[in-house]
Amino acid sequence: MTDKHRAELADFLKAHRSRLQPADVGLPGDLIPGRRRTPGLRREEVAELAGVSLTWYTWLEQGRKIAASPQVVDALARALRLEPVQHRQLRRLAGLADPVVKYQAGDEIARLQRLVDAMYPTPAVVHDARLDFVVWNSAFRRIRTDPAALAPERRNLLWWMYTDDRNRAMMRRWEAAARAIISQFRVLLGNSPGDPRLTQVVTELSAASPEFRAWWSEYPIQDFQPTIIGIDHPEAGPIDLELFQLRLVENQELLLVVQLPATDDDRERVRTYLNTCSSTT
Numbered sequence: 001m002t003d004k005h006r007a008e009l010a011d012f013l014k015a016h017r018s019r020l021q022p023a024d025v026g027l028p029g030d031l032i033p034g035r036r037r038t039p040g041l042r043r044e045e046v047a048e049l050a051g052v053s054l055t056w057y058t059w060l061e062q063g064r065k066i067a068a069s070p071q072v073v074d075a076l077a078r079a080l081r082l083e084p085v086q087h088r089q090l091r092r093l094a095g096l097a098d099p100v101v102k103y104q105a106g107d108e109i110a111r112l113q114r115l116v117d118a119m120y121p122t123p124a125v126v127h128d129a130r131l132d133f134v135v136w137n138s139a140f141r142r143i144r145t146d147p148a149a150l151a152p153e154r155r156n157l158l159w160w161m162y163t164d165d166r167n168r169a170m171m172r173r174w175e176a177a178a179r180a181i182i183s184q185f186r187v188l189l190g191n192s193p194g195d196p197r198l199t200q201v202v203t204e205l206s207a208a209s210p211e212f213r214a215w216w217s218e219y220p221i222q223d224f225q226p227t228i229i230g231i232d233h234p235e236a237g238p239i240d241l242e243l244f245q246l247r248l249v250e251n252q253e254l255l256l257v258v259q260l261p262a263t264d265d266d267r268e269r270v271r272t273y274l275n276t277c278s279s280t281t
């Protein structure tokens with residue numbers, strides 16, 4: 001962490017501490033109104049709420065060269081009642097990865113569903129920070145797979161890639177795609193090594209897939225690379241799909257994956273097949 005980052009972190013903490021009153025965090029007010037010289041919470045009150053020493057917290061606000069663990073930074077975020085975007089900024093200033101957020105059903109899910117539905121007839125899907133499926137459109141369901149048909153604990157991109165026989169049979173270059181995804185997953189685990197869901201996927205998939213177990217041990221690391229994947233769909237025929245991955249600004253843990261038919265012929269095959277499916281349902 002640079003001196004500028006430490007100074008910015010100190011300013012961030014002081015600003016958010018000054019915005020809170022004892023009553024905001026469940027602490028009793030001063031016995032004598034008007035005697036509080038510090039605007040907002042005192043340093044010792046924040047330290048107590050976060051479960052850290054007053055000396056350590058004071059040094060942090062002074063911009064000293066001290067390390068802050070993810071657990072402690074997250075405790076400070078809770079103590080200061082930070083919103084998700086503020087929590088992310090706090091972790092970034094402390095030199096940490098963004099917190100992993102489990103996306104909940106509700107208005108946000110409905111908004112994402114409208115987004116992928118609007119991309120029809122292009123297959124589109126949204127994954128969370130563990131590469132679990134969040135939402136998908138009917139084009140993805142019919143061209144690639146139906147995540148709703150997967151067991152909830154295996155509704156995950158890696159599980160699907162490594163254990164779904166139908167997908168493996170359709171993909172012309174399955175190994176290249178499987179290796180690319182495992183490399184991206186390695187980066188996710190490195191950013192959140194204690195995440196129980198990520199650990200569960202690795203443990204259970206290592207037992208279920210010899211390929212995953214062997215390639216995982218090689219410790220592959222690779223960011224997403226633009227590519228075209230080829231599939232031989234049993235009903236629609238051969239289709240080339242150009243992959244796009246995009247992060248959503250409102251929640252950068254969410255990954256939008258768009259699989260755009262690569263040529264006019266591919267688009268026509270997808271469109272014809274989807275129209276056939278619609279006419280029979």
